[in-house]
Amino acid sequence: MTALSILLSRLSLWFSAFGLVSMTVIIGWQVIGRYLLASAPAWAEQAALFLMLWFILFAAAAGVREGFHIRLSLMQDSLSEPRRRFLAIVCHAVVGAFGLAMTYGGGQLVIETWQHMIPTLGLPRGLGYVPLAIAGLLIAFFALEHILAERSDRKVEPLWS
Template sequence: MNTMLTRLSAVFSRLATLALWVAGIGLVAMTVAVAWQVYGRYVLGSTPRYTEALSIMLMAWFIFLGAAVGVRERYHLGFDVLLYFVPLRAKSVLRTISDVVVFAFGFGMVVYGGQLAALNWSVAIPTLGLPGFMSFLPIITGGVLICLFTIERLLQRFAGLDPDGDAALAEAVEN
């Protein structure tokens, strides 16, 4: 079981790295699009029409991909203050509850993002000429990644591993 989880973790690590690269490229591309929009408006006297819609779409991609990686790397928001005062076993239970809630949120992103994408399947984004469902792909993709990364952590915890490093931290505090 641990070998399978190690392989799964390696695959998810590569997936998270890929997501970060795509998010970073999206951030740079959005910066270029906004710079082009400003240049067009103030220097050329004509704002390119596609830059605003493109910037919003790129921003959605890097936000949702970055959020998913933040969930995997445990950089996302959380209420950790209570965890400093409870025993190690209680920390595991509280973190499991938190992971189940995060999974439910990611699952909701997939379901409701999918519904929004389906509703906009035949609509076109006017300035980009892309199908309307493309606006909701970042939500769905981010939700899928959040679910996968949360399942990974839950499987590790149920296998007796310490994905959160609580045992090592407790040992370091004792010494």
């Protein structure tokens, strides 16, 4: 499970980095088109927004595994080890439940909006919401890895350790 988790996290981060670079290039092209060529491409803004959904959600999923998401640990750190571990498991279970809800809700959103087209891109609007479902599943998977690690008294090692 750990090897698969590391692979999925690494792929999510690479995909997010590629999306961020792509969005930066598109926005740069839009600025050049608007201010230097006096003709901005109509598709640039929608393409950047489309990519933003993808790379932010995959980075957020990787953040659950890697532990670079926002969290408050003051109470958890002040507890005895058995209580700290129990609270950590509960917190990861809540995050996992959120991921499953995100998967379900994202899947419903994809289904409901698939027939609507993004005019300037010619792509189904539902395609922009696919990362909600995938990232939710990844979040649930990474939360499960953390739960299993806590139960066996070990830590999930981040990619950069």
